[in-house]
Amino acid sequence: MTSFSSHFEVCFQDPFGKDSYSNVQQSDNAALKGFDAVDWAGLNQATHEKHQDVLEDFYFYEVRDAQHGDSSAPLNAINISAESTYGDQLKASGPLLTLRYIRPVETVSKGFFGIGGGKMKINSLETVMEGCDIAFSRRCLEAFVRADKNFLAASVIDNGRSD
Numbered sequence: 001m002t003s004f005s006s007h008f009e010v011c012f013q014d015p016f017g018k019d020s021y022s023n024v025q026q027s028d029n030a031a032l033k034g035f036d037a038v039d040w041a042g043l044n045q046a047t048h049e050k051h052q053d054v055l056e057d058f059y060f061y062e063v064r065d066a067q068h069g070d071s072s073a074p075l076n077a078i079n080i081s082a083e084s085t086y087g088d089q090l091k092a093s094g095p096l097l098t099l100r101y102i103r104p105v106e107t108v109s110k111g112f113f114g115i116g117g118g119k120m121k122i123n124s125l126e127t128v129m130e131g132c133d134i135a136f137s138r139r140c141l142e143a144f145v146r147a148d149k150n151f152l153a154a155s156v157i158d159n160g161r162s163d
Helices: 028-036 040-049 087-093 134-145 149-157
Strands: 008-013 021-026 060-065 077-082 097-109 119-132
Touching: 008 028, 021 028, 028 060, 028 134, 040 077, 040 087, 060 134, 077 134, 097 134, 097 149, 119 134, 119 149, 134 149
Parallel strands: none
Antiparallel strands: 008 021, 008 060, 060 077, 077 097, 097 119
C-alpha cells in the first residue's frame, strides 16, 4: 500500500522540555524510527519520580501529513501521548498510551433550517482510544504513514470515541 504523502511533519514533545523536534521532511520510515526511539517506560517513570522538573505534563509523539500545509485545511494526523503509568502498574502492563486519530471527513450542511441546497464541507474529526500498548500504537502509526485506512477504520474508528 502506498503512502498518501511521501513526507510527514513529526513532532515530539518531551516532558522535560528537551529533545523536542519538528521536521517536515520526514519519510514514513523515519517517522516510525522516531516513535521507536521514544523510551515511553523511562519517561513515565521519570515524570513520576521527578515531577517537579516536568515542564510538559502532556507529552506526545505526533505525525501529520505534510500535504496539510495550509493551516485552514482539515488536519490529517495521529497523536500518541503517554498516560500516567508508573511503579507496579508500569511493571505489570508496560506504558499505556492514548491514541488520537484526526482525519478529514466530508459533511453536508443543509442550510438555514434545512432550506436550500446542501453544501459540502470538509472538517477534522478526532477519534480517541485510551489504554493502548506500545505495539498497538506503533501498528496504528504504521497504518497511518502507509495510508492503510482499512486498518485504522477497523482498529481505531470502530473502537474509539469521537470527540
